[in-house]
Amino acid sequence: MKEPLLSIRNLTVSFDTARGPFKAVDGVDLDVAPGELVAIVGESGSGKSVAMLAVMGLLPWTATITADRLSFDGHDLLALAPRERRRIIGRDLAMIFQEPMSSLNPCFTVGFQIREAMKAHLDLSRAERQARAVELLELVGIPEPERRLRAFPHQLSGGMSQRVMIAMALACNPKLIIADEPTTALDVTIQAQILDLLLRLQKESGVGLVLITHDMGVVAETAQRVCVHYAGQQVEMQPTRGLFADPHHPYTAALLAALPERAKGRILPSIPGVVPGLADRPQGCLFSPRCRFATETCRRVPPPRMGSELGLALCHYPLVEGVPQNREIAA
């Protein structure tokens, strides 16, 4: 395997709340190789966005970030001085946010906002920056780029705004783009356009892409590798085909079974209960209260991490072809 571009080991993020510290991200590992497309899937509250915001250094001061390793392109992001860090973030490492309408500044033209990143990071003249901005808008498929650069965000549709966000992320030729639910706020036909655009850019420029999403359909159609997050923990990681064919963690299996398009009968196999909060965090496996295979051991003892042949599942009894393993030994 190529030297990973982004390497995370045992990343933990906790927030100070009035009721004590809350672990939003709990022991997450991730390697992303140059040019790779990794998806992070999870429901709301699974810590998938927070983990990536920690990498970007965009969390508020109430967050405590610890990790055994957090390196990007040879730089140790934990040890880096803020000034050095700002030199990397936005240039080599860029982010696309979920709500394109609210992440653009309504007071400035989109041209200003695209050129702003180049002004901060690249040694280009004013005319060169303008030329590059036109080129970027053409690249992301916006017609009449010169005119659109003078437009304010409210004059653009949701799909257009997301294209502008992508153009901003690409402005400084990043090595890795983190896209946080880039198509969630968009209509299906526009979502298809944006996903096609991201995949094309990723293929052409060889940029690494981390795609945060909750949509299993988007994952199946785009990613090479998938991480599944639950309540802050990474419960499974597998190549996409393997994950959909033979999920090893009961949560992944239940999540796939709950999709209407994969259902057979009129009643969907739903997961009972909700994601645990700060107050009702179980002692053992965090998924045990909702898991249909849970045993006494699951409720008491935090589960071990399985090997890569079992999708690094965080589970006492990982599933193979839907059947829990190691059961006899424990009984």
Next chain:
Amino acid sequence: MTQAIHGTARERTAPDTVAPGEPPAAHSVMEAVNLAQSYEVARGMFAKSATVKAVAGISFRLAPRSTLAIVGESGSGKSTLARMLTMIERPGDGSLLLDDVDVAEADTATLRRYRGEVQMVFQNPYGSLNPRQTVGKAIEEPLLVNTSLSAAERRARALDMMARVGLRPEHHGRYPHMFSGGQRQRIAIARALVLRPKILVLDEPVSALDVSVRAQVLNLLVELQESLGVAYVFVSHDLGVVRHMADEVLVMYLGRGVEHGPRDAIFDAPKHPYTRALLSATPVADPESRRERIVLEGELPSPFNPPAGCPFNPRCPLVMDRCRVEMPPLERKGGQLVACWAAQ
């Protein structure tokens, strides 16, 4: 005798505009005939105000205990349609028949009587519940307004409905902020069903929910339909959910129905190029399926200035000269109604 009086209203639907699978008029719980709504929108101090046709002629019949899904992207007019069906807005044109009474032109007293029969569940369970009202109060309020039940009877009805949607009796005195999104949607469903309506209009009821919770709420809706016999008008853009829930599907584009028919006809043999594009654009949770993807160019045209002819023609891969001049009628082709010149 009723036949004689309301015969004129019934004749407004010509027989060829009834989609296959739809019930005869006498058996439908709700019938919409050419419903339309347009809005005057001011465009600045000196500009002339413009007219937006949000919904331009939608017809359907809803069978009891069945689900009609209204599918479309933002700007297709599906929410405006939902507002007309629930009598929040009076239709600009056309008629809406409930029990052979046209509520589009009914007086306030009649409207008041029929509003109880059509209830609505909104998209965002965080915004549709009053944060200062307890769950019990919220569920009892429709009874307080529309019935003359005593406080004890109202409470009993509310608790019964809460049990049906999977809420515990102790939730009665709690406030909405103490509940998760899925539970709030259960509260909203209980509030909508407490008057025992015949029809429930659900505007994107699960799009704000996570996958695992979404499955719980969809199951609840299926169970409630079986036990209470309520008919659903299910407004959604999620085709996976629609395929799971619907009996009949109506696809809307820019305020018009472009394809209308039984679920299997629409999903197995879509005929309108927009429906095909919509289906192919929806990501499928199966990495092995390699489908041909039709990526539509451009976006929904501005409703202020809709294109001449077929509203879909600027984005259509099958566009012909005729499409740019003449609006295709919604007519029967195969197992469904299709509004397209190119469809066979």
